[in-house]
Amino acid sequence: MRTRQKVAAILTGLVLTAGMVVGSTSPALAGSDAGPASVANEPPNWVPSDIGVMACGWEPGENGSGGATVSKSVFLKSGPHSGCDYTSDYPIPVGARLGGWCFTTNDSGNRWYYVSVGGTSPWGWIYSGNVKNVSTFDTPCR
Numbered sequence: 001m002r003t004r005q006k007v008a009a010i011l012t013g014l015v016l017t018a019g020m021v022v023g024s025t026s027p028a029l030a031g032s033d034a035g036p037a038s039v040a041n042e043p044p045n046w047v048p049s050d051i052g053v054m055a056c057g058w059e060p061g062e063n064g065s066g067g068a069t070v071s072k073s074v075f076l077k078s079g080p081h082s083g084c085d086y087t088s089d090y091p092i093p094v095g096a097r098l099g100g101w102c103f104t105t106n107d108s109g110n111r112w113y114y115v116s117v118g119g120t121s122p123w124g125w126i127y128s129g130n131v132k133n134v135s136t137f138d139t140p141c142r
Helices: 002-025 037-041
Strands: 067-070 097-105 111-117 120-127 131-135
Touching (some): 067 111
Antiparallel strands (some): 111 120
């Protein structure tokens, strides 16, 4: 039994020593001043700079049938993403009926609708979780 323990201890020591040698010769780690390891576990405190290019400012040309009723007073957005700007200076009130143009699913897997208020401006995007009584939104945005 003692022989097995000694062999296991020797192998563990070799593995740890090899790991230290490999780690110390890595150019990414050598001389690195990355700070404490816990920093990597914290969420970022910034918004990606390319969000506007990817999602915001999209005004699709499709005008399909459909509609929805606002269930939570929110501002319409300039794109199908929570980080996009508002398209108007006032929120759409609860109970307002929206005319639906088209729908999309963003990169986070959330469904958004491109809508207008009573067929006029403001036009913009609303997250599907903020509406109810959704009817015939069957035209995908392109």
